[in-house]
Amino acid sequence: MSESNAIVSQIGDLASAGEKMIERLRRKAFLPESRKGLNVRFGIAEAAQLLGCSTNRIRMAEDDGRLPPPPAGENGRRLGYSVQELLNMRDVLGASPARAPMDVPAIIAVQNFKGGVGKSTVTTHLAHYFAVQGYRVLVVDCDSQATTTTLFGFNPHFNIAREETLYPYLSIDPTQTDLLYAVKPTPWPNVDLIPSNLELFDVEYELAASGSDGQSVLAARFRKLKQGLADLARNYDVVILDPPPALGTISLAVMQAANALLVPLAATTPDFCSTVQFLSMMDQVIAQLIAAGIDVDYSFVRLICSKFDGNDPSHAMVRSIMEQTFGPALLPVPILESAEISHAALRMMTVYELEKAIGTPKTHKRCKANLDEALGQIEQLVRTGWGRIAPAREEDVLHAA
Incomplete structure (x- = not known):
């Protein structure tokens, strides 16, 4: 192989090395099934702010069974609401910002x-x-x-x-x-x-x-x-x-x-x-x-x-x-x-x-x-x-x- 071809072939080697490193970073950052998990949670005050309502309204919906309370940790403290739970809260409390059917996406x-x-x-x-x-x-x-x-x-x-x-x-x-x-x-x-x-x-x-x-x-x-x-x-x-x-x-x-x-x-x-x-x-x-x-x-x-x-x-x-x-x-x-x-x-x-x-x-x-x-x-x-x-x-x- 000529010297110029050898230098050009380095590009492929560099790309291959880079791809392997990205995969290593991915495995560290993501779950084994190669998809990230979403573990972020929101406290009741932040949830109320996002829904545009009071914390009392959320607590009342939990008390009367319309909403499930968020899970508790080992110490008994509420862990907060997941994104999926927030979406459910929006549906139950009529707080969805979704467009109307006639609105253009x-x-x-x-x-x-x-x-x-x-x-x-x-x-x-x-x-x-x-x-x-x-x-x-x-x-x-x-x-x-x-x-x-x-x-x-x-x-x-x-x-x-x-x-x-x-x-x-x-x-x-x-x-x-x-x-x-x-x-x-x-x-x-x-x-x-x-x-x-x-x-x-x-x-x-x-x-x-x-x-x-x-x-x-x-x-x-x-x-x-x-x-x-x-x-x-x-x-x-x-x-x-x-x-x-x-x-x-x-x-x-x-x-x-x-x-x-x-x-x-x-x-x-x-x-x-x-x-x-x-x-x-x-x-x-x-x-x-x-x-x-x-x-x-x-x-x-x-x-x-x-x-x-x-x-x-x-x-x-x-x-x-x-x-x-x-x-x-x-x-x-x-x-x-x-x-x-x-x-x-x-x-x-x-x-x-x-x-x-x-x-x-x-x-x-x-x-x-x-x-x-x-x-x-x-x-x-x-x-x-x-x-x-x-x-x-x-x-x-x-x-x-």
Whole structure:
């Protein structure tokens, strides 16, 4: 073997070594059946806050048998409510935020062509935020790098076959006529996932090589993904799409299938400049799609500043530039840079899955409060699209009276 070939072969060795290490990390982070467990629980005060009612109302429902009390630990103390128990409480107490049958499900694409902006981190945290709030959520990983799939507890190399991704539906020779085949349950009872892996990228190759009728093939795939997601979305309140960070066929199909667009960007000059280029490119592409008779319609387009360090003067300066440039399209509350998010990611989790703080309790509480406020802005946009604002809390109504 020549020296150059030997060097090139190292790439495969590095990939193989990396895949084995990911599998080791997965086995440490996940349960033996290769699925993460969800052990997070909520105390009665937090449950009442999430349901928008008083703790007395929950206790009364437990006393009269409408709700089972949460399990007790060895010391006799209540362990708190699981996510599944919270969902049951919402049904019993009429506190579900689910859309009305006539409301259009929110199909949100989380997109930026610039890597490193926290796209997959925003996607997974947004999914889990909506789950905690009681919505039915579907996450669709459209990126062959499959970071979102990994964060949901699946190893894309070992656990996911090409036939379990979007590939059988979008390929030149499709073997599936709808997307139900690809939907996988996650440890969250109200969150499902369509996973991805590296082989999904084959769709890009196939469509690029589709020959003289390439444009009509692309248009057909765009319409097909939109229709497939619209059919699937009937079972959900919110669908979150994580497209590849590049202007390829799948990205374009996702942009056309979505009915809302969320653009995360970090507070650095390169990220700002890259995002401006992304928006300019999107404007041109959408114009071309519309000219080709392909509909693109968003209920909202918003930018959210991710990984924001309030103690870094350069971040404050760039955020000020963002505010001047984008105005109300930039969500007012940024996602703060936090060690708690980094620590959770190391365990292939989100902050919402942590049973207890990894760092200090103060850091964890501050991080979770910020995520709730930042991601709650997107919930408000969804509910506004349904013609509703967030329901008033029972205690707030009583105090107002």
